[in-house]
Amino acid sequence: MEMTKAAERKSSWALLVKLARPYRGMAVAALVLLLCDICGMLFIPTELSALMNAAIEGAGTPELIHHGTAMLLASVIGSGGCVASYWIASRFAANVGRDLRVAVYKKSLDLSGTEFAQIGTGSMITRTLSDANVVQQTLLMSFVMLAPFPVTCVVAIVLAYSTDAVMGQLLLLVTAVILAISALAIKKSAPIFLRLQGFIDRMNARLREAITGTRVIRAFGKEEHAKKRLDETFEDYARNAIRVNFIFAITDATCFCFMNFVEFAIFWLGADRVGAHAMQIGSISALVQYAILILWFSMMAQFALLQMPRAMACMARAQEVLTAVPAIQDPVTPEELDGTDVQDVASFDHASFRFADASEDTLKDMDFTIPRGAVTAIIGNTGSGKSTIAKLLLRFHDVTEGKAEFLGHDIRNIRQKDLRSRIAYVPQTAWLFSGTIAENLRDGALEATLDELWHALDIAQASFVRELPEGLAAPVAQGGKNFSGGQRQRLAIARALTRKADLYIFDDSFSALDYKTDAALRHALSHELSDAAVLIIAQRVSTIRDAAKIVVLKDGEISGIGTHDELMESCQDYRDIVESQERGGGADAAR
Missing domain, CATH: 3.40.50.300 (P-loop containing nucleotide triphosphate hydrolases)
Known part of the structure; x- marks a missing residue:
């Protein structure tokens, strides 16, 4: 089982890398700009502490202006890098998500009816939409929440050590404790996140069944039974979602409480170090800012890491579709039809x-x-x-x-x-697509002229179309539900007759x-x-x-x-x- 899970993870990563490869330039640009954002963000409290120290020591106006200008420049660079990196990261994630949806949908068209039925319509919808959205959101969070965390920790600890070795050790201890709390939260909540995706499958399947079969439900007076089934499905999802949220709430409260103690420790220990002339008083503000930034990005990284197993599960579900071998395949050397x-x-x-x-x-x-x-x-x-x-x-x-x-x-x-x-085919169940009558008829032949469409309608005995105010431009609801059964059948026959077939x-x-x-x-x-x-x-x-x-x-x-x-x-x-x-x-x- 472990080997199977390892192979599944490896396959999921390989698929993700394949989807991301065409946009690697965007990924690199987003990371570079993100680095500018972090450096600018950490440089501001450093310069602020230098400004405070200079003011306390009675430095002249030019030096104060110098530090203030440096802060302004760092703010502009950091803010610009933040906006640009978020925009590029969003484009990158959206492109990968789009390509995943398209790949799963195209593959679904190749599957035989038996293979499609084994996956299920509800599950296929989830894999195409919800699963792809989870992957897309996780990619974006990896850039804007996860990637800044290690850089922020390293740079903040280095800056703290450059200020005072004891304070650097304190921030190193803070980072280690926060990582331990985050690891425990991830271990507890990751399995629940994986189950949530299965619950979404069940909700989609049962909700779709209830909506499409609403007339049958009402005809047999089974409203309460259908409601009970849906309530059970929604409650299963809600219970697990509440458990995850409860874990998050405890983790956040623990981190914030711990951070209050850290701030107290920084002020108390910082005052002692200032008294010992090991550091200057203005540096305390910078150390507090470093600690707060480490806490903030650790919480963001925690949420992104929690999404990772769920995203990998979604990738595995997509991979299951993409690697399915269709029972019906084209021959290697096809024969030409004449x-x-x-x-x-x-x-x-x-x-x-x-x-x-x-x-x-x-x-x-x-x-x-x-x-x-x-x-x-x-x-x-x-x-x-x-x-x-x-x-x-x-x-x-x-x-x-x-x-x-x-x-x-x-x-x-x-x-x-x-x-x-x-071949022109009229199925047993006449299905029409949302759009117009003309668009549906042209499914048989895209290049068909208006005269050919009217001719096909006349042959199919669909004279009712001529009585519609919009004619061929008349709207068609999904499945053709705005027409009677006989009208849908005649439109389906006209669609087949639009094609010239053998x-x-x-x-x-x-x-x-x-x-x-x-x-x-x-x-x-x-x-x-x-x-x-x-x-x-x-x-x-x-x-x-x-x-x-x-x-x-x-x-x-x-x-x-x-x-x-x-x-x-x-x-x-x-x-x-x-x-x-x-x-x-x-x-x-x-x-």
């Missing part, structure tokens, strides 16, 4: 598929073709594997036996980008449409897509009745292939589906 004249656009050659954690095949011995210029349909009971066939064609999964082909090539030998650029897949995309709209849409599609292959996955027999080829699935196996009339003669499973829909009042479905 074959626009290939008759069978897609085909399955005795293909089977099994999920990684399943004990049996989801699809078994799929063997059929999807020809150009015709409609191929798939029908079957819920859970028979219909949508999985679409995912295999899009290569969201790979077949475990046999092969799936597209334009005469094994799908595994084609770049995913090339494959999907030749294969159009409609995955149960007509379920929210009434029979009249369904029939009108299929009639329009038969003319519009006459040069492409069309695969329709459906529950209603009426939707696929006129298909040139119907594939009937039952428990992941092909039960029959043929036209509607042929299957009514030869396939009992198909007849059962038709009869069940007729008995359910959907006689029109079979006519």
